[in-house]
Amino acid sequence: MTHAHHNTRLYVWIWGALVALLVLGMFVFELHLSKTTALVLIFSIAAVKAFLVLRNFMHLQGVPPVLYAIVGIPLLLAIAMVLTLMPDIAFR
Amino acid sequence: MTATSQSHAAAGHPRTLSELPIGRVGMWWFLASEIMVFGGLLGAYILSRIAHGGWTEEMTHLNSTIAAINTLVLVTSSLAIVQAHAAADAGDQKRTQRYLFITAALGLVFLCNKAYEYSIEIHHGFTPATSTFWSYYYGMTGLHGIHVFAGIVWIFALAVAVGRPSWHAIRQRVEYAGLYWHFVDVVWIFLFPLLYLS
Numbered sequence: 001m002t003h004a005h006h007n008t009r010l011y012v013w014i015w016g017a018l019v020a021l022l023v024l025g026m027f028v029f030e031l032h033l034s035k036t037t038a039l040v041l042i043f044s045i046a047a048v049k050a051f052l053v054l055r056n057f058m059h060l061q062g063v064p065p066v067l068y069a070i071v072g073i074p075l076l077l078a079i080a081m082v083l084t085l086m087p088d089i090a091f092r
Numbered sequence: 093m094t095a096t097s098q099s100h101a102a103a104g105h106p107r108t109l110s111e112l113p114i115g116r117v118g119m120w121w122f123l124a125s126e127i128m129v130f131g132g133l134l135g136a137y138i139l140s141r142i143a144h145g146g147w148t149e150e151m152t153h154l155n156s157t158i159a160a161i162n163t164l165v166l167v168t169s170s171l172a173i174v175q176a177h178a179a180a181d182a183g184d185q186k187r188t189q190r191y192l193f194i195t196a197a198l199g200l201v202f203l204c205n206k207a208y209e210y211s212i213e214i215h216h217g218f219t220p221a222t223s224t225f226w227s228y229y230y231g232m233t234g235l236h237g238i239h240v241f242a243g244i245v246w247i248f249a250l251a252v253a254v255g256r257p258s259w260h261a262i263r264q265r266v267e268y269a270g271l272y273w274h275f276v277d278v279v280w281i282f283l284f285p286l287l288y289l290s
Contacts (some may be wrong), residue, residue, distance in 0.1 A: 006178035015171040022163050029156065029289045042285045049281045057137045057174045058117055058274045062105040064112065078131025082138055089143045 014056045021049050116237070119268045123275050126239075130279050133235065134286065137228045150225040153218060156288040158209045162202050163284050170179035170277045173270045180266040185259055188266060195273065199244040206237055211262035229287060236283060239276050247273065 027047045028038060054060045060071075109117050141147050176191035210230075220230040247269050253262055 006181060008178050011171055011174050011178070015167060018170075019164060022160060022167065025285060025289060026156070026160055032170045039290055042289050046285050050278045053170060053274050053278050053281070057170055058271055059276075064106050064108050065111075066109055066290060070120050070124050071127065074127040074131060078128065078135050081132065082135040085139055085210075086142070089139050092247050 003005055014052055017052060020051075021045050037055065097128050113264060115264055115268055116271070119271045123271065126275060130235075133232055134282065137232060137286065140224060140228065144224060147225040150223060151287070151290075153213065153216065154288050155209055156214065156231070158205055159284055159288045162205045163203065163280065165198050165202045166277050169195045169202070170274050171264075172198060177267050177270045180254075180263045183260075183263075185254065188259075188263075189251050189254045192254060192266070192269075196244050196248040196251060199240050199247070199273075202240055202243070203237060206233065232283060232287070234284050236276070236279055239279070243269070243273050243276055272289045 025042055028041045028045070031038070033041070059066075106112055172191045172194040176188050176195065179187035179191060213226075218226050220227050239282065250262070250265055250269050254266070
């Protein structure tokens with residue numbers, strides 16, 4: 001049986017970072033920036049939050065590369081669905 | 093297992109799936125199928141939103157404060173279950189059980205907040221039949237809510253089972269429940285800005 005290497009103090013720091021990013025996201029939302037700038041900033045913050053959870057809480061580091069494929073392929077398929085249908089919707 | 097993969101495993105970095113517990117691999121396969129479910133739904137929402145001109149007016153009726161509080165609750169529950177995982181690996185039965193109960197309780201707080209939010213929206217006349225936006229809103233948050241509910245039932249049952257003297261046999265399940273719960277958290281991390289902030 002393989003165990004993850006736990007650092008309970010790090011987990012609390014990661015939680016603090018997630019809360020700080022939540023506050024930052026709300027702050028960006030309240031700034032009423034241009035639509036594109038706000039979207040880029042808000043979704044960049046969400047991506048960083050997801051990365052922190054995946055890397056530190058789900059221990060998606062030092063795992064066999066095939067595990068990245070198991071997770072990455074469905075994610076790529078979902079993104080591909082949006083990208084392939086986008087021209088049909090955006091430029092009709 | 094080959095000699096090379098054994099040495100990698102000894103170093104703490106497994107190189108093949110066969111070096112991982114079968115339950116963990118199974119859980120990741122399950123999560124991959126869940127990525128397809130939520131990925132397809134979120135993708136369809138993004139495309140519909142572009143096609144319908146942004147739904148800016150409809151989104152002003154959503155309560156981003158309640159949603160932000162719910163994000164905080166879910167992120168905190170993620171911390172609780174990773175602490176339960178750490179306690180389980182350390183063989184600390186009491187701490188494992190305590191953190192599992194905290195996780196389930198926070199999940200319940202999330203659902204209560206969501207139910208309160210739904211009640212406000214329905215009171216103002218916004219139901220799934222109101223428009224395409226509200227159909228997506230109730231569909232996506234409802235599906236996520238069902239996942240939260242399933243997680244609460246699983247984690248609560250696990251917390252009860254962890255209290256038994258034979259808990260060592262099910263210790264690994266704390267990790268699997270954690271993987272599922274963190275995934276539910278990650279889905280919300282994207283649902284929140286997609287519905288409330290953009």
